[in-house]
Amino acid sequence: MIQASAAQHGMWVAASGAASTAYHMPLVVTFAHDPDVGLLTKSCAAVVERHALLSSAIVDRDGVAYLARASGAAGLRVAGPGESVEEELTRPFDLAEGPLIRFVLFGRTLVATAHHLIFDGYSKEVLLRDLAAFYAGEIPVPLPRTAADELAADAARLAGDRAAAAEFWSGRWAEPLPVVVGDHVLTGRDHGAGQVHAFEPPVPDLPGLTRFETLLAAIHATLGGHGNPRVTTGVDLSTRAPGPVGTVGSFATELPVDSQPDPDASFAEFAAELRAALRAMYPHRSVPLARAVRRLRPHAAVAPVSVSYRRVGAAPRFDGAAADVDWLAFAGSVRGDLQLQAVDDGTTVTARLRYSAAAAPVAARFAEDLCEVLTRVAAAPATRVRDLAGSGASAPAVMPEAPASAPAPAPGGALVEPVLAIWRDVFGNQSIGPDDDLFDLGGDSLTATQIIARMRKTLGLDVDIDTFFDYPTVNGVVHAAGAR
Incomplete structure (x- = not known):
């Protein structure tokens, strides 16, 4: 057995509370032609053999999470009559038994569902690339490092970077405020059942900014326009070392990004400030926030609103034709109240806004306001922040009172x-x-x-x-x- 990474341990604590699908990482691939089932079965087996984490389970040893060999194999299964893709996406994992990935074929559609404990967004591309290579009879170049090597390197980075990260966050971390959208107040930071709103935000290419930075600044400006004096969003960041992405694994973290949108600043000025805050945070992303901020209470989400953004390459080809890939398939749960996931193929940004029951009345409005901000920014980046968003809150929102401090307990007894x-x-x-x-x-x-x-x-x-x-x-x- 190998001890799980710090990020995996934190996720394991959050995911163990309920059989939530909020940590499912599904990949839905529809082939242009009927696949060769026998060849696809062998290809799935080869991918699992190549990436040892796909054969893992997570076990508890005196309160510490360890990676262990799964009790069964992660092979391809052909769906039976009456089974649906939606049911497969929401079927829970047994973390202690594993394996933490499943492959199920529905006609021409392959559903690969992995748990975030052993999988991240980049892993989807790695998995699909290797699967296409094996299906084509190719042998991928051997991996330079094993999963054990990666975990050892992660532990070494944590040990070396933790003190600097703790110092960085000591002057910056503050509990996120409730988020006002329209006349609703959002506070959720745990996981639960959710719904999804699909849209394509018109993210422009602006000088000095990446598309991700432009989108994040627009999200903050949108929330600022709804009357939020301080905006905190959780941002998913990769912790992978620079270079080619060759391994499957959970090399990701979520860190908070704070801003105080100045209504009189231009969007370009505001975005530049937010970009600087992001760049200052990047050197510390190898340390999970819970290891840098000791009194951080465990939550499934850092803030009620979170953002994940990833560039994706061209879909691989099977039997000479490109597959249709849904990188953002939804498994029925959400972490926090609003969880925006976006992929950028170099031309179009495709987004899915996952939202909780509490955010259901305002999710579509939030997406519409965000698109309006991006449209105005594309036309005039110098537009003031106050002139970007819509009308903001339609009625004064009643902010929840801060919870009362727990009373000091009396001394314990015999135990x-x-x-x-x-x-x-x-x-x-x-x-x-x-x-x-x-x-x-x-x-x-x-x-x-x-x-x-x-x-x-x-x-x-x-x-x-x-x-x-x-x-x-x-x-x-x-x-x-x-x-x-």
């Missing part, structure tokens, strides 16, 4: 000493006292999950991770758990 022994063992520090703060001791969400697992195993005491953020001491945890 304090055995729980304290677990803390001392996990930290390797025998001087820890019952009122010492977990985060002041250098702990984080990983430390908390290790303590939780050992408390459950040795004491039969089941505590959720949020308790550690509300009551981060031994006395607090024991008392909050109802132990006397």
Whole structure:
């Protein structure tokens, strides 16, 4: 077994709470001709053999996630009568059993569904490229590094970069404010059932900006136009090393991007400021936010609104014809309230806005306002921010009150000493006292999950991770758990 990366561990904690499909990474490929099922079966098997992570499961060892060999093989299955693509996309994974990828053929349509724990957006292109090569009888160049090599390199980067990332975020991180869109207030940062709105945002090519930077600035300007004084969006970023993308894996993170849209600034000026903030953040993206900000409570999304943007190449050819690829297939769940996913093929930006039930009344409006902002920006980048978005909130939004601080718990009882022994063992520090703060001791969400697992195993005491953020001491945890 290999210990999961820091990013994988955080995702595992968030994904373990429910059988959500918010972490499914589906790829839907429709062939121009009826595929050779036997050859496609062999090609899928060859891809799985080439990329060992596709044969993985995620297991719990005393609160730490490890990659282990799956109990079964990830082979191609031909769908039976009555089965649908939609049902396949939403079928849950058993993380502890694996494998964490499935291949199912529906006539000319291949559905490959992987879990984000072992797969990211770039992995879709890698998988499809290698699958086409094997199908054509080609043998791809051997991979230079194994999954174990990649995880070891990730751990080394984390160890080397964590202190600098913690210093960077210490002056920048603030809990995201609720997001106003129209007369609705969005606060969701967890995962749940959702719907999707498909559209094509008219992202222009502007001097000094990438299309991604232009789109992100337009999103912030749109939200600013709805009356949000400070805008925070979660942004998906790749943590892969520069160079050719050759391996399948989960090399991605989500980090927050903050802005305070100045109504009197031109869009070009505002976008340049946002671009500078992005570029300042990029050197620290190898460190998950939860490892840089110790008191960061685990959430499925960094902010209620998140953005994922990726460039894609031409679709590979099977039997001499290009396949039709849906890079943004929807598996029925959303992380946060509004989750914008976009792919850019060099000509057109295709987007899917995933939205929660709370955001359903305003999702289409948000997309329309964003497109309006982009249209105006394309015509006149010097347009002031105040003149870009629509009418903003149609009625004053009632912002939710901040949650009251948790009351200080009374000292615990008989279980304090055995729980304290677990803390001392996990930290390797025998001087820890019952009122010492977990985060002041250098702990984080990983430390908390290790303590939780050992408390459950040795004491039969089941505590959720949020308790550690509300009551981060031994006395607090024991008392909050109802132990006397």
